[in-house]
Amino acid sequence: SNIPKIVILGAGYGGILTALRLQKELNYNEADVTLVNKHDYHYITTHLHMPAAGTDKAENARVSISKLIDEFKIDFVKSTVVQIRTQDKKVILEDGTLSYDYLVIGVGGEPETFGIPGMNEYAMNIRSINSVRLIREHIEYQFARYKREPHRTDYLTFVVGGAGFTGIEFVGELADRVPELCKQFDVDRQLVKIINVEAAPTALPGFDPELVEYAMQVLTKKGVTFRIGTAIKECTPDGVIVGDGEEIRSATVIWAAGVRGNRLVDEAGFETMRGRVKVDETLRAPGHDNIYVIGDNSLMFNPEGRPYPPTAQIAMQQGVTCAHNLVASIRNQPLRKFEFKNKGTVASLGKGEAIGLAFGKTYRGRTAAWLKKLIDLRYLFIIGGIPLVLRKGKFF
Numbered sequence: 001s002n003i004p005k006i007v008i009l010g011a012g013y014g015g016i017l018t019a020l021r022l023q024k025e026l027n028y029n030e031a032d033v034t035l036v037n038k039h040d041y042h043y044i045t046t047h048l049h050m051p052a053a054g055t056d057k058a059e060n061a062r063v064s065i066s067k068l069i070d071e072f073k074i075d076f077v078k079s080t081v082v083q084i085r086t087q088d089k090k091v092i093l094e095d096g097t098l099s100y101d102y103l104v105i106g107v108g109g110e111p112e113t114f115g116i117p118g119m120n121e122y123a124m125n126i127r128s129i130n131s132v133r134l135i136r137e138h139i140e141y142q143f144a145r146y147k148r149e150p151h152r153t154d155y156l157t158f159v160v161g162g163a164g165f166t167g168i169e170f171v172g173e174l175a176d177r178v179p180e181l182c183k184q185f186d187v188d189r190q191l192v193k194i195i196n197v198e199a200a201p202t203a204l205p206g207f208d209p210e211l212v213e214y215a216m217q218v219l220t221k222k223g224v225t226f227r228i229g230t231a232i233k234e235c236t237p238d239g240v241i242v243g244d245g246e247e248i249r250s251a252t253v254i255w256a257a258g259v260r261g262n263r264l265v266d267e268a269g270f271e272t273m274r275g276r277v278k279v280d281e282t283l284r285a286p287g288h289d290n291i292y293v294i295g296d297n298s299l300m301f302n303p304e305g306r307p308y309p310p311t312a313q314i315a316m317q318q319g320v321t322c323a324h325n326l327v328a329s330i331r332n333q334p335l336r337k338f339e340f341k342n343k344g345t346v347a348s349l350g351k352g353e354a355i356g357l358a359f360g361k362t363y364r365g366r367t368a369a370w371l372k373k374l375i376d377l378r379y380l381f382i383i384g385g386i387p388l389v390l391r392k393g394k395f396f
């Protein structure tokens, strides 16, 4: 048929928003839309620090894709993309091939280990439902192991690489979980160490210094040890090597020290910086007027020339513009320029504690924690309406 084919790769923040908007804006038979995703669920990355630490169920961080999209309007294909072939306008899946007229790349980022030896082999990442289930089980297993080998205190040492927002949110949750684990496994709390290692001269580099100070106070009080200005140089089966060669023995290393774009994007031949394509103002890859790149795989600069950090917030806004531009292309109408509207940043520090910067003001403590909940509920509402808010929302 002559109906244009739109293929969306990835049902993350960017991909889901694109699909939902297309489903709303396209008229009947105006385009065939196919959404491809590795799993049959969408996961809420911004919630993953909780199931990783075991303070919430993994179930609350994922939603079945069939519950989000209208399958009369969008074909959902559960498969893994293995190659993007722009010359043939095809996408190779693990179990088939798709042709497209318009492509949206939203397969999200991957951990960046900067070539640090042993990091891929021995560290874990907070990235997906599967990766956080592994972390949670691993942590519990260390407590169980320790009871059999009480001289192995390294089983009770948890190293988190990176004090960016991911590292900070995770240590906050883990510190909340530890007392419960100590009780469950009859372990002395004093023996458990949570060590957050950060290479930069401060935690949360670039964020409001007073809020950073507050965050460190809250987390230190909860039992987190910070090693600031200390780079992890190597990861081994026995722990990490930091700074000038000091070893921190630990059976658990969580690497939260960087994200990059997806390797699929590098392999497809786009010009990239760490897997991210510098898109034009309309979100298209340079030289490809039928390919949109959104979310963690795209690179955009603010008016001061600094790259926007890869966030769910920007991915969602890009999804909306991307859908608008796809519809406009099909209708031969002018495309819209993407403009990021920064609504602020709020990060959790565990139960009832958070820090935030929004509407030109700073927030801390309980107010910030409520703001964080509000942002989470708003997202559930945007993608799934009231029913999803009631099913997955955490109100307390």
Ligand code: FAD
Residues within 6 Å of the ligand: 009, 010, 011, 012, 013, 014, 015, 036, 037, 038, 039, 041, 042, 043, 045, 046, 047, 048, 049, 079, 080, 081, 082, 106, 107, 108, 109, 126, 127, 166, 169, 264, 294, 295, 296, 297, 310, 311, 312, 313, 314, 315, 346
């Ligand atoms: P993603 O949301 O990562 O989605 C990518 C999708 O593509 C996934 O569904 C994945 O399964 C699928 N996929 C991947 N590879 C393939 C393949 N080969 N084939 C098929 N499908 C594939 N940002 C904020 O703004 N606020 C926050 O509070 C916040 N908190 C965070 C907390 C944590 C713990 C983490 C790790 C990140 C957080 N972020 C936050 C960042 C945010 O999650 C990302 O920027 C955002 O998820 C990027 O969206 P995306 O659409 O590019 O990709």
Ligand code: NAD
Residues within 6 Å of the ligand: 116, 161, 162, 163, 164, 165, 166, 167, 169, 197, 198, 199, 200, 203, 204, 205, 230, 231, 232, 233, 256, 257, 258, 259, 309, 310, 311, 345, 346, 347, 348
């Ligand atoms: P990040 O890149 O923001 O932070 C990584 C940190 O690791 C940096 O502080 C860096 O200095 C440090 N680091 C790098 N190499 C190191 C080494 N060898 N040893 C020790 N430390 C090292 O990554 P992230 O925290 O995963 O965040 C990724 C993106 O997701 C960001 O854009 C962030 O804003 C977003 N995010 C937002 C929230 C939120 O808004 N609540 C939560 C999580 C993530």
